[in-house]
Amino acid sequence: MFQILVSDSMSSEGLKPLLESPLVNVVQKKVDEAANELHIFDALLVRSATKVTNELMKKMPNLKIIGRAGVGVDNIDINAATKNGVVVINSPDGNTISTAEHTFAMMSALMRYIPQAYVTVKSNEWNRGAFVGTELYGKTLGIIGFGRIGTELAKRAQAFGMDVIVYDPFLTEERAHEIGVRNHTLDELLTAADIITVHTPLTKDTKGLLGKYNIGKTKKGVYLINCARGGIIDEDALVHYLENGHVKGAALDVFVVEPPVNNKLLKFSNLIATPHLGASTKEAQLNVAAQVSEQVLRFLEGKPVASSINLPTLSKEVFQKIQPFYQLAKKMGNLSSQFMKIPVKEISIQYEGSVAELETSFITKSVLAGFLEPRVDTTVNEVNAGLITKERGITFSEKISSNTSGYENCLAVKVTGNKHVFEIKGTYIPNYGERIIGINDFNIDFYPAGHLLYIHHCDKPGVIGRVGQILGNHEVNIATMQVGRKEKGGEAIMMLAVDHSLDEKVLHDLKACDDISAVKTFDL
Ligand SMILES: NC(=O)C1=CN([C@@H]2O[C@H](COP(=O)(O)OP(=O)(O)OC[C@H]3O[C@@H](n4cnc5c(N)ncnc54)[C@H](O)[C@@H]3O)[C@@H](O)[C@H]2O)C=CC1
Numbered sequence: 001m002f003q004i005l006v007s008d009s010m011s012s013e014g015l016k017p018l019l020e021s022p023l024v025n026v027v028q029k030k031v032d033e034a035a036n037e038l039h040i041f042d043a044l045l046v047r048s049a050t051k052v053t054n055e056l057m058k059k060m061p062n063l064k065i066i067g068r069a070g071v072g073v074d075n076i077d078i079n080a081a082t083k084n085g086v087v088v089i090n091s092p093d094g095n096t097i098s099t100a101e102h103t104f105a106m107m108s109a110l111m112r113y114i115p116q117a118y119v120t121v122k123s124n125e126w127n128r129g130a131f132v133g134t135e136l137y138g139k140t141l142g143i144i145g146f147g148r149i150g151t152e153l154a155k156r157a158q159a160f161g162m163d164v165i166v167y168d169p170f171l172t173e174e175r176a177h178e179i180g181v182r183n184h185t186l187d188e189l190l191t192a193a194d195i196i197t198v199h200t201p202l203t204k205d206t207k208g209l210l211g212k213y214n215i216g217k218t219k220k221g222v223y224l225i226n227c228a229r230g231g232i233i234d235e236d237a238l239v240h241y242l243e244n245g246h247v248k249g250a251a252l253d254v255f256v257v258e259p260p261v262n263n264k265l266l267k268f269s270n271l272i273a274t275p276h277l278g279a280s281t282k283e284a285q286l287n288v289a290a291q292v293s294e295q296v297l298r299f300l301e302g303k304p305v306a307s308s309i310n311l312p313t314l315s316k317e318v319f320q321k322i323q324p325f326y327q328l329a330k331k332m333g334n335l336s337s338q339f340m341k342i343p344v345k346e347i348s349i350q351y352e353g354s355v356a357e358l359e360t361s362f363i364t365k366s367v368l369a370g371f372l373e374p375r376v377d378t379t380v381n382e383v384n385a386g387l388i389t390k391e392r393g394i395t396f397s398e399k400i401s402s403n404t405s406g407y408e409n410c411l412a413v414k415v416t417g418n419k420h421v422f423e424i425k426g427t428y429i430p431n432y433g434e435r436i437i438g439i440n441d442f443n444i445d446f447y448p449a450g451h452l453l454y455i456h457h458c459d460k461p462g463v464i465g466r467v468g469q470i471l472g473n474h475e476v477n478i479a480t481m482q483v484g485r486k487e488k489g490g491e492a493i494m495m496l497a498v499d500h501s502l503d504e505k506v507l508h509d510l511k512a513c514d515d516i517s518a519v520k521t522f523d524l
């Protein structure tokens with residue numbers, strides 16, 4: 001019989017598939033309370049309170065699967081789980097509606113001073129003049145991050161007669177059109193919206209996305225809402241703009257540190273807050289607990305699971321053969337995504353040589369997983385990459401090619417957006433490693449790892465020297481450098497590996513250089 005530890009409070013209705021199964025025994029205890037019996041458990045079910053660290057996993061040698069009843073898996077050390085051979089699953093859409101509704105409730109409460117007014121009435125005050133609110137009708141709602149929750153929120157705002165504009169660099173025009181919203185640039189959204197709400201994952205691109213600079217571009221009197229993850233709206237910047245009155249009010253469900261400790265934001269009467277309640281409804285908790293219970297049971301019964309976010313489902317032998325290509329494919333997908341920070345319609349992958357004889361569908365999924373990684377909240381892997389790609393309105397295909405590029409094996413990825421196409425080619429050379437051998441029409445040869453700097457330039461004497469000079473001036477050490485060109489004196493590219501990530505100042509100086517037409521950085 002499998003032993004299951006449920007360590008955070010979860011809907012017992014949702015846990016029914018497990019509680020009623022003759023295959024499993026369910027223990028509902030906090031990890032601390034189960035300290036002496038941790039070694040017996042095959043599965044661990046959590047919400048966000050239990051921190052699933054490598055240390056905890058080490059105390060659970062029987063652990064096979066962790067089920068997160070919710071979306072964000074930031075409380076689970078996924079890398080450690082993968083290393084320990086533990087599958088992690090979540091319930092990506094079980095709490096979408098609840099979180100969208102909570103955001104809507106926060107917006108209404110914010111604009112009508114409901115929490116502030118409630119406190120005064122309870123204190124026997126009757127001060128109607130102090131709480132003259134603002135209608136939602138006719139206002140422009142700016143949604144940053146238009147995934148599951150952003151989409152549901154938009155539908156509700158439209159029903160209230162709001163004009164909805166969105167910013168999501170990965171949203172296709174077709175999908176925006178389908179939902180009846182307009183995708184804008186971030187600057188357009190910042191300057192046009194009366195209310196701005198964020199619904200992105202917390203990534204290195206979204207951390208502080210609404211910081212001092214960007215909030216400074218918003219309308220005076222703007223309202224800001226964060227029901228996604230603490231830190232997407234920079235907390236110090238928000239303090240600054242609440243203090244000077246530029247931001248008329250803010251609503252937060254999430255904080256950088258939860259629960260907030262000595263947080264200056266809490267002193268503002270025009271800031272309303274809830275303790276991370278987005279998903280706290282009976283329905284959402286039932287949905288997420290039921291989804292996770294069913295998947296855990298399937299897994300323990302040896303059946304495939306739908307929402308696994310870390311491990312592949314291949315036999316060890318097959319996996320070993322494709323592992324080098326799987327890693328190369330992931331990096332190629334990731335590079336393509338970073339090159340094409342725009343909506344993408346199609347991804348096609350072509351296999352040539354010995355790699356074409358392997359289980360290419362798995363390698364394709366690895367390209368997709370690498371591509372999606374910078375764009376979505378949850379860790380995407382070969383199990384869920386196809387599904388998520390389709391959900392994002394992106395089609396994908398694979399083809400076995402009879403081309404001969406001169407390499408023993410070659411993988412080519414082509415990513416198509418509305419106006420731009422990006423192509424990348426890679427190969428794996430045994431005992432030598434992964435190489436990127438082509439970018440668009442340029443032949444090049446570099447190892448895809450670390451901090452990379454890409455420069456598109458004119459093939460003229462002195463350009464390489466100027467790049468070296470600028471990097472030297474900024475104390476940036478160059479580890480390797482490769483150059484590719486189509487013809488003498490024509491367009492050329494260079495790819496440099498440097499010792500640390502580059503800041504805006506370095507990029508600015510490079511971009512200002514004559515004969516350089518594009519500069520991009522990548523971290524792999
Ligand atoms: N307060 C709460 O209790 C809850 C909070 N959440 C949080 O809400 C967030 C969104 O959840 P979902 O909508 O389910 O996720 P999702 O993955 O469906 O949507 C996220 C969207 O953000 C977009 N995005 C990624 N990087 C971006 C960037 N740099 N700029 C603009 N857009 C970007 C993606 O393209 C995607 O469309 C997550 O962080 C999640 O953890 C989710 C559930 C409950």
Ligand SMILES: O=C(O)CCC(=O)C(=O)O
Pocket residue numbers: 047048069070071072073095276278279280
């Ligand atoms: O109530 C919870 O478990 C937190 C929900 C959440 O933030 C998520 O699902 O990402």
